[in-house]
Amino acid sequence: MQKGPRIHYQTTGQKSLRRVPGVMLGMVQSYLTKRFFAPQSRRYATRQWVLACFYLLVSGWRVLSAESLSEAQIKAAYLYNFAKFVEWPADVLPPGADILLCVVGNSVLDGELQALDGRKAGERTLRFVQHNYTDPNLSKCHLLFLGSSEKAHVVVTLKALRDAPVLTLSDIDDFAEKGGGISLLFRDNKVVFEVNLEPIRNARLHLPGQLLNIAAIVYGR
Numbered sequence: 001m002q003k004g005p006r007i008h009y010q011t012t013g014q015k016s017l018r019r020v021p022g023v024m025l026g027m028v029q030s031y032l033t034k035r036f037f038a039p040q041s042r043r044y045a046t047r048q049w050v051l052a053c054f055y056l057l058v059s060g061w062r063v064l065s066a067e068s069l070s071e072a073q074i075k076a077a078y079l080y081n082f083a084k085f086v087e088w089p090a091d092v093l094p095p096g097a098d099i100l101l102c103v104v105g106n107s108v109l110d111g112e113l114q115a116l117d118g119r120k121a122g123e124r125t126l127r128f129v130q131h132n133y134t135d136p137n138l139s140k141c142h143l144l145f146l147g148s149s150e151k152a153h154v155v156v157t158l159k160a161l162r163d164a165p166v167l168t169l170s171d172i173d174d175f176a177e178k179g180g181g182i183s184l185l186f187r188d189n190k191v192v193f194e195v196n197l198e199p200i201r202n203a204r205l206h207l208p209g210q211l212l213n214i215a216a217i218v219y220g221r
Contacts, residue, residue, distance in 0.1 A: 074191045075171060075184045076112035082167065082182065083121040083143060087206040092165040093124075093142060100141045102129045104157065107147030107171065133157045139164040146170040146180075154178060158199070165203050176219060181205075185216070192216040 083099055093099070099121055103113055117128035131138060133153040138144060144166050146157060151172050158179050161168060168181040176183040176196040181203070183194040195212060197220035212218050 071186050071191060072109045072112045075109055076116065078184055078191065078193060079113065079143065079145065079169060080116055080119070080121065080126075082169070082207075082211075083126060085208055085211055086143075086167050088142060088165055089204050092204070096123070098125045098127045099143065100129055101126050102131050102138065102141035102144045103147065104131050104133050104135075104138070104144065105147030105150035105153070107145070107149070109145070109171070110147070113145060139166060141166050143167045143169065146172060146175070148172055154180070161203075162199075163202050165205060167203065167205055168199065176217070187216070194219070196220055 079101075083101065101113065101116060103110065107113075114128050116126050119126050129141065131141070131144075133146075133150055133156065138157070138161060142165075144161070146154060146168065148171060150157065150170075154170070154172060154175065155178070158168065169175075169184060170180055170182075171184045171186075172180075173185070174183070176194040179196065179199055181196060181199050185192055185194065193215055194217040195207065195215045197212075197218060200207060201220075212221070
Protein backbone atom coordinates (compact mmCIF):
# COMPACT_ATOMS: atom_id res chain seq x y z
CA MET A 1 0.00 0.00 0.00
CA GLN A 2 1.40 3.39 -0.98
CA LYS A 3 1.87 5.75 1.92
CA GLY A 4 0.52 9.25 1.75
CA PRO A 5 2.67 12.35 2.08
CA ARG A 6 4.14 12.94 5.48
CA ILE A 7 2.68 15.90 7.33
CA HIS A 8 5.16 18.19 9.08
CA TYR A 9 3.87 19.81 12.24
CA GLN A 10 4.71 23.00 14.03
CA THR A 11 4.32 22.39 17.76
CA THR A 12 3.76 24.85 20.58
CA GLY A 13 4.27 22.25 23.27
CA GLN A 14 8.01 21.71 23.12
CA LYS A 15 9.09 24.69 25.18
CA SER A 16 9.04 24.98 28.95
CA LEU A 17 5.86 25.99 30.70
CA ARG A 18 6.92 29.43 31.81
CA ARG A 19 3.54 30.61 33.01
CA VAL A 20 0.14 29.28 33.87
CA PRO A 21 -2.84 31.57 34.39
CA GLY A 22 -2.93 33.77 37.46
CA VAL A 23 -2.64 32.17 40.87
CA MET A 24 -1.68 28.74 39.53
CA LEU A 25 2.00 29.47 38.98
CA GLY A 26 2.61 30.36 42.59
CA MET A 27 0.86 27.19 43.69
CA VAL A 28 2.80 24.76 41.58
CA GLN A 29 6.29 26.13 40.99
CA SER A 30 8.14 25.08 44.14
CA TYR A 31 6.22 21.83 44.46
CA LEU A 32 6.98 20.75 40.90
CA THR A 33 10.64 21.62 41.18
CA LYS A 34 11.09 19.46 44.28
CA ARG A 35 8.74 16.66 43.29
CA PHE A 36 9.43 16.09 39.62
CA PHE A 37 12.73 17.62 38.49
CA ALA A 38 15.87 15.52 38.44
CA PRO A 39 19.36 16.93 37.70
CA GLN A 40 19.35 15.71 34.11
CA SER A 41 18.97 17.37 30.75
CA ARG A 42 16.95 20.53 30.13
CA ARG A 43 14.73 18.56 27.76
CA TYR A 44 13.94 16.05 30.49
CA ALA A 45 13.14 18.83 32.95
CA THR A 46 10.91 20.55 30.41
CA ARG A 47 8.92 17.38 29.75
CA GLN A 48 8.60 16.63 33.46
CA TRP A 49 7.48 20.17 34.22
CA VAL A 50 4.68 20.23 31.68
CA LEU A 51 3.46 16.71 32.39
CA ALA A 52 3.53 17.47 36.10
CA CYS A 53 1.24 20.44 35.55
CA PHE A 54 -1.23 18.22 33.76
CA TYR A 55 -0.91 15.58 36.44
CA LEU A 56 -1.84 18.14 39.07
CA LEU A 57 -4.80 19.30 37.02
CA VAL A 58 -6.25 15.81 36.71
CA SER A 59 -5.40 14.87 40.30
CA GLY A 60 -6.97 17.94 41.89
CA TRP A 61 -5.26 21.10 43.13
CA ARG A 62 -6.12 20.54 46.77
CA VAL A 63 -2.97 18.46 47.20
CA LEU A 64 -1.01 21.68 46.93
CA SER A 65 -2.96 24.36 48.70
CA ALA A 66 -5.98 24.99 50.82
CA GLU A 67 -6.75 27.91 48.53
CA SER A 68 -9.46 26.69 46.18
CA LEU A 69 -9.47 27.46 42.49
CA SER A 70 -12.68 27.89 40.59
CA GLU A 71 -13.79 25.31 38.07
CA ALA A 72 -13.49 28.00 35.38
CA GLN A 73 -9.86 28.73 36.30
CA ILE A 74 -8.90 25.07 36.10
CA LYS A 75 -10.67 24.56 32.76
CA ALA A 76 -8.95 27.65 31.37
CA ALA A 77 -5.62 26.22 32.52
CA TYR A 78 -6.40 23.01 30.66
CA LEU A 79 -7.16 24.93 27.49
CA TYR A 80 -4.01 27.01 27.84
CA ASN A 81 -1.91 23.85 28.10
CA PHE A 82 -3.68 22.22 25.16
CA ALA A 83 -2.63 25.26 23.13
CA LYS A 84 0.98 24.41 24.02
CA PHE A 85 0.71 20.70 23.24
CA VAL A 86 -1.49 20.39 20.16
CA GLU A 87 0.38 20.15 16.86
CA TRP A 88 -1.00 21.75 13.71
CA PRO A 89 0.23 21.12 10.16
CA ALA A 90 2.86 23.64 9.12
CA ASP A 91 0.66 24.96 6.31
CA VAL A 92 -2.01 25.83 8.91
CA LEU A 93 0.18 27.40 11.59
CA PRO A 94 3.45 28.74 10.14
CA PRO A 95 6.40 29.51 12.45
CA GLY A 96 5.73 32.58 14.57
CA ALA A 97 2.02 32.77 13.74
CA ASP A 98 -0.46 33.58 16.49
CA ILE A 99 -2.82 30.92 17.83
CA LEU A 100 -6.43 32.00 17.39
CA LEU A 101 -8.50 30.99 20.41
CA CYS A 102 -12.10 31.42 19.36
CA VAL A 103 -15.11 31.28 21.66
CA VAL A 104 -18.68 30.72 20.49
CA GLY A 105 -21.57 31.47 22.83
CA ASN A 106 -21.59 32.25 26.53
CA SER A 107 -19.92 30.32 29.32
CA VAL A 108 -18.74 30.79 32.90
CA LEU A 109 -15.25 30.52 31.36
CA ASP A 110 -15.61 33.69 29.30
CA GLY A 111 -13.63 35.93 31.63
CA GLU A 112 -10.86 33.38 32.16
CA LEU A 113 -10.51 32.65 28.45
CA GLN A 114 -10.49 36.32 27.52
CA ALA A 115 -7.68 36.79 30.05
CA LEU A 116 -5.55 34.42 27.95
CA ASP A 117 -5.43 36.98 25.14
CA GLY A 118 -1.82 37.99 24.58
CA ARG A 119 -0.33 35.19 26.68
CA LYS A 120 2.58 33.23 25.29
CA ALA A 121 2.05 29.57 24.44
CA GLY A 122 5.60 28.45 23.79
CA GLU A 123 6.94 30.86 21.16
CA ARG A 124 3.47 31.78 19.95
CA THR A 125 0.89 34.25 21.23
CA LEU A 126 -2.73 33.42 22.01
CA ARG A 127 -5.34 35.72 20.49
CA PHE A 128 -8.89 35.68 21.85
CA VAL A 129 -11.71 36.06 19.30
CA GLN A 130 -15.47 35.99 19.98
CA HIS A 131 -17.65 34.42 17.28
CA ASN A 132 -21.23 33.45 16.53
CA TYR A 133 -21.85 29.84 15.54
CA THR A 134 -22.98 30.99 12.08
CA ASP A 135 -19.74 32.89 11.42
CA PRO A 136 -18.15 31.65 8.15
CA ASN A 137 -14.67 32.33 9.57
CA LEU A 138 -14.80 29.62 12.23
CA SER A 139 -12.54 27.41 10.11
CA LYS A 140 -9.76 30.00 10.52
CA CYS A 141 -9.62 29.37 14.27
CA HIS A 142 -6.99 27.07 15.75
CA LEU A 143 -8.86 26.33 18.96
CA LEU A 144 -12.62 26.74 19.21
CA PHE A 145 -14.42 26.61 22.55
CA LEU A 146 -18.20 26.19 22.49
CA GLY A 147 -19.88 27.71 25.53
CA SER A 148 -22.66 26.01 27.43
CA SER A 149 -25.21 28.28 25.71
CA GLU A 150 -24.44 26.50 22.41
CA LYS A 151 -25.77 23.06 23.35
CA ALA A 152 -28.46 23.30 20.66
CA HIS A 153 -25.86 24.27 18.05
CA VAL A 154 -23.20 21.61 18.69
CA VAL A 155 -24.15 19.39 15.75
CA VAL A 156 -24.39 22.18 13.18
CA THR A 157 -21.14 23.79 14.39
CA LEU A 158 -19.18 20.54 14.26
CA LYS A 159 -20.62 19.81 10.81
CA ALA A 160 -19.46 23.21 9.56
CA LEU A 161 -15.95 22.51 10.88
CA ARG A 162 -15.69 18.95 9.61
CA ASP A 163 -12.08 18.24 8.53
CA ALA A 164 -11.07 21.86 9.21
CA PRO A 165 -7.77 22.08 11.16
CA VAL A 166 -9.51 23.28 14.32
CA LEU A 167 -9.35 21.73 17.78
CA THR A 168 -12.88 21.94 19.16
CA LEU A 169 -13.43 22.01 22.92
CA SER A 170 -16.42 22.45 25.21
CA ASP A 171 -17.69 21.82 28.72
CA ILE A 172 -21.04 20.68 27.32
CA ASP A 173 -21.89 17.15 28.46
CA ASP A 174 -21.10 14.40 25.92
CA PHE A 175 -19.37 16.87 23.60
CA ALA A 176 -16.46 14.55 22.75
CA GLU A 177 -18.72 11.51 22.58
CA LYS A 178 -20.88 13.31 20.02
CA GLY A 179 -18.00 14.24 17.74
CA GLY A 180 -16.20 17.14 19.43
CA GLY A 181 -12.46 17.08 19.97
CA ILE A 182 -12.11 17.55 23.74
CA SER A 183 -14.63 17.74 26.59
CA LEU A 184 -13.77 19.51 29.84
CA LEU A 185 -15.98 18.08 32.57
CA PHE A 186 -16.38 18.33 36.34
CA ARG A 187 -16.59 14.86 37.87
CA ASP A 188 -15.84 13.42 41.30
CA ASN A 189 -15.02 16.88 42.59
CA LYS A 190 -12.35 17.61 39.98
CA VAL A 191 -12.01 18.68 36.36
CA VAL A 192 -11.23 15.93 33.85
CA PHE A 193 -11.03 15.81 30.08
CA GLU A 194 -12.23 13.39 27.41
CA VAL A 195 -10.76 13.13 23.91
CA ASN A 196 -12.27 11.97 20.63
CA LEU A 197 -9.44 11.05 18.27
CA GLU A 198 -11.56 10.77 15.12
CA PRO A 199 -12.25 14.51 14.64
CA ILE A 200 -8.71 15.32 15.76
CA ARG A 201 -7.22 13.01 13.12
CA ASN A 202 -9.64 14.29 10.48
CA ALA A 203 -8.49 17.81 11.29
CA ARG A 204 -4.83 16.73 10.77
CA LEU A 205 -4.04 17.60 14.36
CA HIS A 206 -1.94 15.64 16.82
CA LEU A 207 -1.93 15.31 20.60
CA PRO A 208 1.01 13.63 22.36
CA GLY A 209 0.42 10.18 23.78
CA GLN A 210 1.31 11.45 27.25
CA LEU A 211 -1.82 13.60 27.26
CA LEU A 212 -4.01 10.80 26.01
CA ASN A 213 -2.75 8.61 28.83
CA ILE A 214 -4.15 10.97 31.46
CA ALA A 215 -7.49 11.62 29.73
CA ALA A 216 -10.53 10.23 31.53
CA ILE A 217 -11.81 8.69 28.29
CA VAL A 218 -10.30 8.46 24.80
CA TYR A 219 -12.77 7.67 22.03
CA GLY A 220 -11.48 6.14 18.80
CA ARG A 221 -8.21 4.85 20.18
